[in-house]
Amino acid sequence: MIIFFVDQNLKKLPLSEILDIEKLNNVDKPIESAKGLPNDCYTNANYLAYEKEKIFFNKWTVVGVGSSIPKAGDAKPYNLLGIPLILIRDKEMKIRVFHNVCSHRGFKLLDKACNLKNVIRCPYHSWSYDFKGNLVATPHIGGLNNHQHKKFDKTKSHLKEVRTKIWMDIIFVNINSNEVDFEEYIKPLERRWSSFINKEDQKLIVHSNDYGYFSLDVKCNWKFAIENYCESYHLPTIHPELNKVSSINDHYHIQGLPNRFAGQGSKKYEQLIKGNKKFKSFPNWEKDKLKNSEYIALFPNVMIGLHIDHLYVFWLEPLAMNKTKEHMQIYYVGNESANGEYLKELRKENSRFWKDVMLEDISAVEGMQDGRNSPVYNGGNFSPIMDQPTHQFHKWVASNLV
Numbered sequence: 001m002i003i004f005f006v007d008q009n010l011k012k013l014p015l016s017e018i019l020d021i022e023k024l025n026n027v028d029k030p031i032e033s034a035k036g037l038p039n040d041c042y043t044n045a046n047y048l049a050y051e052k053e054k055i056f057f058n059k060w061t062v063v064g065v066g067s068s069i070p071k072a073g074d075a076k077p078y079n080l081l082g083i084p085l086i087l088i089r090d091k092e093m094k095i096r097v098f099h100n101v102c103s104h105r106g107f108k109l110l111d112k113a114c115n116l117k118n119v120i121r122c123p124y125h126s127w128s129y130d131f132k133g134n135l136v137a138t139p140h141i142g143g144l145n146n147h148q149h150k151k152f153d154k155t156k157s158h159l160k161e162v163r164t165k166i167w168m169d170i171i172f173v174n175i176n177s178n179e180v181d182f183e184e185y186i187k188p189l190e191r192r193w194s195s196f197i198n199k200e201d202q203k204l205i206v207h208s209n210d211y212g213y214f215s216l217d218v219k220c221n222w223k224f225a226i227e228n229y230c231e232s233y234h235l236p237t238i239h240p241e242l243n244k245v246s247s248i249n250d251h252y253h254i255q256g257l258p259n260r261f262a263g264q265g266s267k268k269y270e271q272l273i274k275g276n277k278k279f280k281s282f283p284n285w286e287k288d289k290l291k292n293s294e295y296i297a298l299f300p301n302v303m304i305g306l307h308i309d310h311l312y313v314f315w316l317e318p319l320a321m322n323k324t325k326e327h328m329q330i331y332y333v334g335n336e337s338a339n340g341e342y343l344k345e346l347r348k349e350n351s352r353f354w355k356d357v358m359l360e361d362i363s364a365v366e367g368m369q370d371g372r373n374s375p376v377y378n379g380g381n382f383s384p385i386m387d388q389p390t391h392q393f394h395k396w397v398a399s400n401l402v
């Protein structure tokens with residue numbers, strides 16, 4: 001398989017020169033007659049340059065989780081489709097995201113994760129910024145041993161901060177600063193989940209340090225991971241073991257309104273129990289929904305699995321047209337469940353369970369990528385019953401492109 005890395009020099013062509021608009025229009029039809037997104041959306045590098053702007057920079061996009069920078073001064077670089085960013089936790093424990101470029105001559109400031117003591121220092125000429133992005137030192141700017149220059153105003157050269165919001169430890173950025181306020185954006189999902197976790201319950205989540213995180217590299221376009229996650233149609237074929245305990249019949253589909261998320265739920269979630277050991281539950285979970293769990297893809301690039309005793313954040317780092325890194329972080333209710341020695345084996349088992357499920361899905365998403373190289377495929381067809389969430393995601397993509 002050829003991997004197409006993101007080429008920053010790709011010209012941003014008009015969409016009509018990249019793909020057949022008529023095919024795109026076929027997405028937004030009643031599901032019985034709709035077609036899926038055209039092949040170019042998964043195989044054409046010019047399309048990715050277009051999508052980068054329209055989807056990833058215009059929307060609230062996930063670039064990480066707070067638990068990966070837990071201490072004050074923790075910082076890590078992140079590359080969002082060619083744009084270098086810094087994720088940092090400042091001294092007041094607030095997470096900030098900056099463009100990762102020095103205001104002097106444009107050196108990339110940070111190239112690996114680290115804990116910084118007081119400043120972000122540029123390796124080139126040592127200009128330094130505090131954790132709020134203020135330029136605080138410009139050594140020798142006025143000549144040797146003269147660190148000021150009367151014509152240079154430091155206050156006009158701070159780091160450029162990205163519009164950022166943290167929700168349930170997830171770091172969302174809106175590069176182009178043009179999406180609706182995050183509170184408005186997330187309200188429909190919070191409303192849906194208010195019978196499971198309210199705002200106070202959201203504060204109870206704690207990441208686990210031992211079996212909390214793993215990542216997977218998949219050879220496919222990021223959209224396939226979302227499409228596959230939304231539906232339960234593939235349960236019997238791709239997840240035969242999971243289907244035995246929580247079968248396709250026990251699942252229901254979820255349609256977010258307005259169209260910002262889609263997914264599925266199960267009515268047969270069974271908590272992991274070993275003897276008298278089990279994870280703590282969310283305290284305000286409605287009593288008639290104890291066995292409900294929900295799996296939601298919040299567009300564009302994060303999937304959340306919510307259960308009475310844990311939640312996970314499964315987010316996508318698009319690397320190329322046909323290359324994606326999947327990141328998984330699991331959270332529990334309170335520190336005892338997340339990190340207590342007593343429940344370590346249970347956490348290991350839970351993490352293993354989800355990793356096996358995600359590994360099973362790789363054959364599905366990579367198989368779709370391979371198939372999309374066929375010139376005779378035209379977006380295909382949807383099952384009017386089973387593919388509703390996937391159709392919803394395709395409509396979301398198509399509507400944001402034009």
Ligand code: FES
Nearest residue numbers: 102104105122125
């Ligand atoms: S480019 Fe950063 S200090 Fe010169």
Ligand SMILES: [Fe+2]
Nearest residue numbers: 228238239361
């Ligand atoms: Fe799956």
